[in-house]
Amino acid sequence: MKIAVLPGDGIGPEVTREALKVLDALALPQLTLFEGDVGGIAYKRHGHPLPAETLEMARAADAVLFGAVGDPECDTLPREYRPEQAILGLRSELGLFANLRPAAGFPGLEDLSPLKPELARGIDLLVVRELNGDVYFGDKGERDSAGGREGWDDMSYNEAEVRRIAHSAFRAAQKRRKKLTSVDKANVLETSRIWRETVIELAGEYPDVELDHMYVDNAAMQLVRSPGQFDVIVTGNLFGDILSDQASACVGSIGLLASASLGERTTEFGTFGLYEPIHGSAPDIAGQGKANPVAAILSLAMLLRHSLGRDADANRIERAVAASLSSEIRGADLGGSASTQEIGDAILRHLQ
Amino acid sequence: MKIAVLPGDGIGPEVTREALKVLDALALPQLTLFEGDVGGIAYKRHGHPLPAETLEMARAADAVLFGAVGDPECDTLPREYRPEQAILGLRSELGLFANLRPAAGFPGLEDLSPLKPELARGIDLLVVRELNGDVYFGDKGERDSAGGREGWDDMSYNEAEVRRIAHSAFRAAQKRRKKLTSVDKANVLETSRIWRETVIELAGEYPDVELDHMYVDNAAMQLVRSPGQFDVIVTGNLFGDILSDQASACVGSIGLLASASLGERTTEFGTFGLYEPIHGSAPDIAGQGKANPVAAILSLAMLLRHSLGRDADANRIERAVAASLSSEIRGADLGGSASTQEIGDAILRHLQ
Ligand SMILES: CC(C)[C@H](C(=O)O)[C@@H](O)C(=O)O
Ligand SMILES: CC(C)[C@H](C(=O)O)[C@@H](O)C(=O)O
Numbered sequence: 001m002k003i004a005v006l007p008g009d010g011i012g013p014e015v016t017r018e019a020l021k022v023l024d025a026l027a028l029p030q031l032t033l034f035e036g037d038v039g040g041i042a043y044k045r046h047g048h049p050l051p052a053e054t055l056e057m058a059r060a061a062d063a064v065l066f067g068a069v070g071d072p073e074c075d076t077l078p079r080e081y082r083p084e085q086a087i088l089g090l091r092s093e094l095g096l097f098a099n100l101r102p103a104a105g106f107p108g109l110e111d112l113s114p115l116k117p118e119l120a121r122g123i124d125l126l127v128v129r130e131l132n133g134d135v136y137f138g139d140k141g142e143r144d145s146a147g148g149r150e151g152w153d154d155m156s157y158n159e160a161e162v163r164r165i166a167h168s169a170f171r172a173a174q175k176r177r178k179k180l181t182s183v184d185k186a187n188v189l190e191t192s193r194i195w196r197e198t199v200i201e202l203a204g205e206y207p208d209v210e211l212d213h214m215y216v217d218n219a220a221m222q223l224v225r226s227p228g229q230f231d232v233i234v235t236g237n238l239f240g241d242i243l244s245d246q247a248s249a250c251v252g253s254i255g256l257l258a259s260a261s262l263g264e265r266t267t268e269f270g271t272f273g274l275y276e277p278i279h280g281s282a283p284d285i286a287g288q289g290k291a292n293p294v295a296a297i298l299s300l301a302m303l304l305r306h307s308l309g310r311d312a313d314a315n316r317i318e319r320a321v322a323a324s325l326s327s328e329i330r331g332a333d334l335g336g337s338a339s340t341q342e343i344g345d346a347i348l349r350h351l352q
Numbered sequence: 353m354k355i356a357v358l359p360g361d362g363i364g365p366e367v368t369r370e371a372l373k374v375l376d377a378l379a380l381p382q383l384t385l386f387e388g389d390v391g392g393i394a395y396k397r398h399g400h401p402l403p404a405e406t407l408e409m410a411r412a413a414d415a416v417l418f419g420a421v422g423d424p425e426c427d428t429l430p431r432e433y434r435p436e437q438a439i440l441g442l443r444s445e446l447g448l449f450a451n452l453r454p455a456a457g458f459p460g461l462e463d464l465s466p467l468k469p470e471l472a473r474g475i476d477l478l479v480v481r482e483l484n485g486d487v488y489f490g491d492k493g494e495r496d497s498a499g500g501r502e503g504w505d506d507m508s509y510n511e512a513e514v515r516r517i518a519h520s521a522f523r524a525a526q527k528r529r530k531k532l533t534s535v536d537k538a539n540v541l542e543t544s545r546i547w548r549e550t551v552i553e554l555a556g557e558y559p560d561v562e563l564d565h566m567y568v569d570n571a572a573m574q575l576v577r578s579p580g581q582f583d584v585i586v587t588g589n590l591f592g593d594i595l596s597d598q599a600s601a602c603v604g605s606i607g608l609l610a611s612a613s614l615g616e617r618t619t620e621f622g623t624f625g626l627y628e629p630i631h632g633s634a635p636d637i638a639g640q641g642k643a644n645p646v647a648a649i650l651s652l653a654m655l656l657r658h659s660l661g662r663d664a665d666a667n668r669i670e671r672a673v674a675a676s677l678s679s680e681i682r683g684a685d686l687g688g689s690a691s692t693q694e695i696g697d698a699i700l701r702h703l704q
Contacts, residue, residue, distance in 0.1 A: 082539070115576075140542040142542060146512075149546055150546065151508060151543040151544070151547070158503075160498075185593075216593070217594050241568070
């Protein structure tokens with residue numbers, strides 16, 4: 001079993017370190033770790049945010065454990081050298097088309113949510129975001145127009161792309177409460193019309209899943225008004241970017257939420273994927289031991305489950321996290337004073 | 353002064369009726385009203401959701417008072433005949449490029465918000481959404497691809513389009529708390545890069561306004577986490593569709609929120625515009641006297657202020673609405689039992 005570890009920028013390295021302590025404690029047989037540079041640090045060391053050797057390392061692995069990218073010192077670079085390009089490059093080069101973002105409150109931590117407690121308690125949803133298409137990866141550029149310089153981006157989805165992500169979403173719904181909401185803007189966009197027609201076609205193969213459709217503006221409204229109505233949401237790259245962040249904000253505890261980006265390639269043990277906390281590089285608190293490593297540790301749990309087929313270990317980690325969250329050890333983001341390392345240590349203790 | 357009244361579908365006619373009662377009570381001199389069909393009702397009567405005579409009537413007026421469009425019986429029609437096309441057609445034909453959507457809690461009604469009261473109390477923002485460009489009005493269609501049928505939409509903004517809406521937003525900010533947040537996705541989209549560069553260029557002309565920039569995913573997060581940080585938000589058509597609905601949901605009282613869509617043309621008294629409640633046609637409660645007419649009445653107030661230059665009358669209406677909201681007369685949406693007409697009558701009493 002090979003894991004490529006890409007800690008990246010800002011708080012990425014410090015939270016990844018705690019995840020690696022947890023991994024170490026599991027003492028998995030025949031595990032090899034490789035570590036590579038990605039993001040701003042990679043640009044500074046190798047002149048590119050996603051160096052060829054990092055990409056090769058990721059390709060050769062069964063899974064990628066990713067920290068975070070983003071560095072204010074790189075903000076003025078041309079777009080292709082900026083840290084965020086590394087994550088877009090990994091997604092497209094590795095064919096990571098399915099982004100899974102669970103958003104659920106942690107028992108006892110509902111008060112972290114900006115929503116009223118009765119609404120917060122009901123949140124238990126999964127956003128399945130398409131990650132290889134849409135306006136993200138279409139042709140784009142600048143052209144002249146009667147109104148001066150014009151920026152343009154081609155948005156599109158074809159049936160094969162929609163089918164692939166819709167299958168992932170239907171299957172995810174089958175393992176949950178069997179409700180799937182497909183989000184689009186089919187009253188305006190042709191891209192969405194194909195999206196909706198294709199999802200509807202596929203629904204026949206999943207008679208046990210209840211499917212409905214929602215326009216993205218209404219979905220943004222409903223996520224605030226009554227988030228408890230959602231089980232699995234499937235949507236395109238752009239709408240998924242917005243709605244998954246909104247859903248996380250509704251839960252409230254950004255430092256606690258993990259994500260998986262899965263590809264088509266299967267490994268010996270599961271599906272190839274990249275795993276990352278949803279919080280970013282948080283440069284303002286980097287290197288101060290203030291970051292919460294829970295999201296990184298839960299990303300590791302997702303890695304073990306989806307890419308290495310080690311469900312039992314994943315469950316063990318999740319239970320240890322839950323136990324430590326309900327104990328007294330809390331980081332600054334949860335109103336406590338525990339450091340990154342102390343939180344990691346507490347989770348380690350609960351693991352044993 | 354000429355007002356084109358387009359009540360439309362569902363609850364549109366019944367809430368518009370209450371707004372007209374209020375207008376009548378103001379006894380404005382030299383006012384002429386014209387009434388036209390729009391939406392599903394127009395399709396049924398004239399074969400088109402936006403008949404030529406309705407468009408002419410709107411063009412000849414100083415302002416349009418709009419109810420709502422949307423009719424489930426029209427859901428299976430080809431897209432160009434669906435009721436929503438009427439509103440898109442009016443926006444483009446009348447050059448209504450600036451959509452103003454104020455979102456603020458009503459004193460005493462903070463408990464309507466799904467957010468915690470301390471967050472809800474802080475909401476007082478204005479979304480300025482561009483309404484004539486973006487992926488809404490670009491070329492679009494279906495093409496063949498290796499992955500089967502492909503839907504595509506061209507997203508774009510040029511400098512002239514951005515400048516026009518940015519000026520509106522800067523000016524709106526000058527009249528409020530002088531803070532402007534421009535929302536885009538400049539880390540991914542060329543459309544957004546031109547958007548951001550153009551907004552930055554213009555900022556020099558408004559040294560009294562504090563400008564910042566936010567990616568749309570972060571904006572969706574911040575609108576839930578701490579909506580009180582926003583004063584004016586300016587953004588494109590697609591992001592504005594999502595964020596303005598999200599902002600309204602944060603306030604909670606959809607039946608109370610109004611909107612203005614302004615064009616470039618000035619009238620003798622102000623700016624030509626179309627005014628509508630943000631709630632839709634709500635076919636499930638249509639014709640039952642359950643709809644809240646407050647949003648329609650507040651839309652009328654916006655009409656008087658922006659298109660007819662009658663600030664004093666607009667303020668009078670807004671005060672009457674506030675007074676009636678804090679009295680005992682409440683509709684079903686606010687936990688009361690007053691009918692559409694009773695709420696309208698109560699506001700009328702407070703007006704006198
Ligand atoms: C950094 C950015 C390009 C990226 C995206 O938009 O996909 C991020 O917001 C995310 O959601 O992972
Ligand atoms: C009906 C629809 C086309 C419209 C839009 O997307 O603009 C609506 O959602 C709105 O915001 O007025």
